[in-house]
Amino acid sequence: MNTIQESINTIQFETYDAMCRQTAAEIIQNLAQNPEQMLCIAAGHTSLGVFTHLIDAFKEGRADFSRAWFVAMDEWLHMDERTPESCGSFLVEHFLSMVNYSESHIRLWNGKASDTEAECRSVEQFIKANSSSGTIDYLVLGAGMNGHLALNEPGTPLDSRAHVSRLDPLTATVGQKYFTEGAALTGGITLGLSDFARARRCVLLINGAKKGPILSKILRARSWDAQIPATALVEFADASIYYDAEAAESME
Numbered sequence: 001m002n003t004i005q006e007s008i009n010t011i012q013f014e015t016y017d018a019m020c021r022q023t024a025a026e027i028i029q030n031l032a033q034n035p036e037q038m039l040c041i042a043a044g045h046t047s048l049g050v051f052t053h054l055i056d057a058f059k060e061g062r063a064d065f066s067r068a069w070f071v072a073m074d075e076w077l078h079m080d081e082r083t084p085e086s087c088g089s090f091l092v093e094h095f096l097s098m099v100n101y102s103e104s105h106i107r108l109w110n111g112k113a114s115d116t117e118a119e120c121r122s123v124e125q126f127i128k129a130n131s132s133s134g135t136i137d138y139l140v141l142g143a144g145m146n147g148h149l150a151l152n153e154p155g156t157p158l159d160s161r162a163h164v165s166r167l168d169p170l171t172a173t174v175g176q177k178y179f180t181e182g183a184a185l186t187g188g189i190t191l192g193l194s195d196f197a198r199a200r201r202c203v204l205l206i207n208g209a210k211k212g213p214i215l216s217k218i219l220r221a222r223s224w225d226a227q228i229p230a231t232a233l234v235e236f237a238d239a240s241i242y243y244d245a246e247a248a249e250s251m252e
Helices: 016-033 045-059 087-094 116-130 169-178 193-197 209-220 229-235 245-249
Strands: 009-013 038-041 069-071 074-076 138-142 163-166 187-190 202-206 239-244
Touching: 009 016, 009 245, 016 045, 016 138, 016 202, 016 239, 038 045, 045 087, 045 138, 045 202, 069 116, 074 087, 116 163, 116 187, 193 229, 202 209, 202 229, 209 229, 209 239, 209 245, 229 239, 239 245
Parallel strands: 009 239, 038 069, 038 138, 138 202, 202 239
Antiparallel strands: 074 187, 163 187
């Protein structure tokens, strides 16, 4: 049986910037072909380089987001985009406020919703109703230190839809890096693995020495492993894993 590295497209880039430049170039090309594409990019440090290249393209007139759609993939429970340093505020600060998205074309999560089930179905309906393909057109994921995708933690079923998740202790600890003061991270609200699996195109970005160990586990897995959610990419229709040399050199 082949490993995931042998089963799907994987590319090693010399630098983090080169990896982000390639990802942004693909998004820009897709945008030119489909100005109304539904884009979903992870809120996290891994995405910053992609945001930089997309913002530069917009400023230089090479990208127009005025007709495009954007859906966030997750949020910390009990937070929304108005909560400082939340996932939503991260996306607004580092990308959405820097390009020409129409406000009505953006759907961020309300982790404060009193009815979280309704919030989950509402986000999924936003994708279905506003994407010409009925799904996410271009998805950019990052992998957590435990292999999570968005806030789909180890043990999440492959057929999971948008849901409230209980955070793995490692996620709750690592997540503190996004907050200047300690945050009570107890749960998340997130698109599910089945939502991601339907994306027309998915790229998983992994960079840095600290991600070497999880990159090794993902690439050497022989099939979907619920304890390493990122292995779900082997079940996606069109998925690639992009990683930089620094992560590759730290593989175990």
